[in-house]
Amino acid sequence: MPWKPPKRAGATVLIWAGYSLAERDRRWKAVREKAVRAGFDCVFVPLGNGIDGRYLTQLRCSSMVLPCDDQKPIIIADRSSHNDWVPDPWQTSREWAEPMTEALLEAGMERARIGVAGLKGGKYTHVRLPAGVVNHTAFAEVMRRLPHATFEDATDVVGAVRYVKSDEEISYLGRAAEIAEAGIDEVIKQARPQLDAAVLYAAVMERMLELRSEYTPLALSIDPIGTAEPRRYTNPPIGRRLEKGALLTDEVNAIWGAQIAQESQPVLLGSIPDSWKPVIEAQRELFEAALGLMKPGASFGALVDFVGGFGRKRGMAGSSLLHGCGYGDDGPLLAPHSEGQPVRDLCMEQGNAFVWRPVVTSGDGRISFSWGASVIVTERGGERLSKRSHGMVSIV
């Protein structure tokens, strides 16, 4: 091996790496098959694409060359890390360009067509990052050292595999959804007028951490009901106490098995105004009705159109708010401002997992309500991973 490992390395960071070897083989095989269909000689996960790296190696920080033939993949890791999936990766310290180059050369890719995961944003993954996630200086050096190879975006090659969850992944997502629900229970238990908002934030995070969720931020807003654009906090609010009449909206995320689930539960510190009740009821109906559409083969365009039409029939406005569940930045992304134009023709598949929280707005535009949960696409339609009742929680 031409790459020499470093003499010194930082402390090994132990992370959860509990997927089976069968799961590893499934993922690698599926990526290889899609890469072959796309005409690539290998898939390259470079420095910067940490999420795809973790998906394919279970390592905290890695780079990977996955040849499309029967060659073994070459994986680069740091801090002496390794696991059951990758018992003997190439080790590096802080230098990545050199071992990545050597790995591609070792795999015989001097003149190959190399598919680079994360070079751009994709349909299924890295959906919020149109410029992708690849580190410039390291990647530019790799390209300089392999002048006869071609490098093309392969984000959707890996993304399409991440898009469909195995039973193993779905079971972990289910546990993540349970933890997120426990976080919501803590919101409901703690939230009272005059409570320091940072204390609420801390208590909810503590509850999910003690259930062993990896860290992912809680998003919270605490402004009075009816506030047009409530401030969104992803860290503890400073200088704020909860007030009577505050509407707490949240995105409670939890991670288990590296999978991020999300649950969303509005909580009102007061009685629910009558004017809100029909909007809440319409959102419940919309949420449930759309689950019926979430079957393999259904297009996202059809879902968006259904949601829009549903609102209009009731003299309200309905809009889709949906994104994938998974290792992070999963798609497709349907947001009220974009309505998913780039993915209208994309179809759902059995084993997709989404955060589904449609928004219903009253005809005069003054009341907006969203409630949401993590769902799985099955033959029977969308099935929730959590068990909470729909609606707004009122704390009087």
Place this chain on the structure above:
Amino acid sequence: MESAAEMSWRGYSLAERDWRWQRVREHGAQAGLDCVFVPLCIDGKNLHLSLEQARGTRSDCRFLTQMENAAVIFPTDGRPPIVISDEEKGNGWVTEVRPLDGSWGKAMAEALIEARMERGCIGVSGLRRGKMTHGRAIAGVVNHASYAEVLQRLPNATFEDATDVMGFARAIKTEEQIACLRRGAQIAAAGIEKMAEVARPGVEEGILYARVMRRMLELGSEYYPMALYTGPMGSGRLPRFEDPAIDRRLQPMYRITNEVDAVWGGLIAQELQPILLGPIPNEWKPVIELQRDLYEAGLERMKPGTPFSEFMDFINGFGEKRGMKSLMLMHGRGYGDDGPLFTPQDRGERNREVRIERGNVFIWKPIAMSADEEIQFSWGGCVLVAEKGGEPLVRRTPGMVSIV
């Protein structure tokens, strides 16, 4: 300590903004640059070499704009910066934000052209690791696809690395920044107090982790993962956890070491406190004592103008006089991945000529070792460089906490 709800701090002043901008302008002009360019950088979840490095990926934009993700074009001739962001609104510092319109590369290139940089000498921060910032990221932190588009659209401009232009500007802390770091250090110390209160044999390590994080969050720290190392005394290098550990319980004679970080005003403070669930073995006592003396001696020598070469040689040679060993472990404190970096992994040879300056803030946690290196001990916290030497931002007592 005041609760988060009682805190009146709402962000840095406009005077602080102007000080930072002026400093970057001056450093850029001295380097012969027409502008300093902070391009789109990779997010910390995807570029995650370490906690510090991950937090530091977008630290230059936070330093200049108080925004989480932005690209900044900063002409050195006094014109105001152009800020591009995917955030819809600006803030008290940056009222006008240029939208993306779908492409970071296009938006950044057009802004550079508007700033008349078609043939300019453009200093790019974050392209490579620097002495004072991005020290853990040898290949820098810049996003490839968008930066490549900028290069392609400005073929007659010169692009050069300006990580140290920004880095040296960030290295000196103002009174406002020091106040934030002090509050952060106090919160981290409160986290350590909670750890000492909860850590007992039989306690699940995940519960310990959750309790400490809660304490710091309720005091208003941003979430910054605590690094926790646990294992039997004398078992050598301990595993490191940055999330709650699963299926692990503390046991009698377990050693707990940690990096307890708290973030206030975007700045990361750190305090470190080893804990032993049992009596301290006699063979550890001289090493712990050496470390305390090393820590204090280092504070005395941490004076403005001192080159790190002199400081490092003193620290690394300190243990030898007692028949033991010592090693420098310190780095800057700030928005993330602050330098200069001196660790067992990065011995800091490339930083020897850097001088300590008044207003630097470091995490100072030197390592003392027995002669055979079997016993290694580090304790430390944030220190501010003042005229007379290093001053801890929060007063704690060096040593190991023994819980019997």
